[in-house]
Amino acid sequence: MKKQLGPSDTFFPTPITLVASGTLEKPNIITIAWVGMVCSEPPTIAVSMTNKRHSTESIRNQGEFTVNIPGTSKVAEVDYCGIVSGRRNDKFKETHFTPAPGLKVGAPIIQECAYNLECKVVNELQIGEFIVFLGQIVETHIDNNCVDDTGRIILGKVNPLVYAAGLREYWNLGEKVGTAFNVGRQLRVTDGE
Numbered sequence: 187m188k189k190q191l192g193p194s195d196t197f198f199p200t201p202i203t204l205v206a207s208g209t210l211e212k213p214n215i216i217t218i219a220w221v222g223m224v225c226s227e228p229p230t231i232a233v234s235m236t237n238k239r240h241s242t243e244s245i246r247n248q249g250e251f252t253v254n255i256p257g258t259s260k261v262a263e264v265d266y267c268g269i270v271s272g273r274r275n276d277k278f279k280e281t282h283f284t285p286a287p288g289l290k291v292g293a294p295i296i297q298e299c300a301y302n303l304e305c306k307v308v309n310e311l312q313i314g315e316f317i318v319f320l321g322q323i324v325e326t327h328i329d330n331n332c333v334d335d336t337g338r339i340i341l342g343k344v345n346p347l348v349y350a351a352g353l354r355e356y357w358n359l360g361e362k363v364g365t366a367f368n369v370g371r372q373l374r375v376t377d378g379e
């Protein structure tokens with residue numbers, strides 16, 4: 187038996203990201219849970235924000251933004267950036283985050299986040315009150331200590347925050363439970379293909 191919840195935006199887990207826009211001199215950060223990779227080639231990410239956000243205006247004008255993955259130790263800063271607006275607050279200053287220059291876009295990356303994507307807006311959709319920016323990823327940064335000698339990302343070092351939307355809860359990643367494109371092979375019952 188299942189219980190029906192009706193049309194619901196409760197969805198989990200999602201990454202929790204800090205999307206930065208503006209310039210090194212006047213940067214802003216917004217906390218975004220509605221985010222997801224939508225194309226591999228060219229790598230393209232969707233970020234969705236209501237048209238009330240200060241960030242919506244600045245990303246639309248600028249045509250660029252960065253997506254930054256915060257670690258679990260930054261949970262309070264992440265929450266703060268989702269509570270106050272850049273219209274009235276200097277969130278970089280108040281969180282002690284450092285805006286660092288991107289290589290390909292004018293929007294800053296957040297130094298204290300281990301993984302950073304530089305994005306150029308290639309399209310914009312409106313759904314209800316939300317604006318979905320599609321950003322082509324033009325550069326990616328990762329902290330040196332989060333990759334091994336072969337260049338493979340050490341996820342435990344990145345230690346990203348995970349969000350349960352609807353429940354309003356932040357979690358950490360937990361354990362690896364399988365290798366993708368591999369663990370499913372054990373279900374093959376015939377020798378076909």
Ligand SMILES: Cc1cc2nc3c(=O)[nH]c(=O)nc-3n(C[C@H](O)[C@H](O)[C@H](O)COP(=O)(O)O)c2cc1C
Binds near residue numbers: 214218236239269271
């Ligand atoms: C955990 C969390 C997730 C959020 N996710 C989104 C989101 O996906 N889209 C959105 O428009 N606002 C989201 N918000 C709200 C914005 O981050 C918040 O309104 C922020 O203050 C807007 O900042 P700005 O006005 O400086 O752009 C989220 C807030 C929190 C705390």
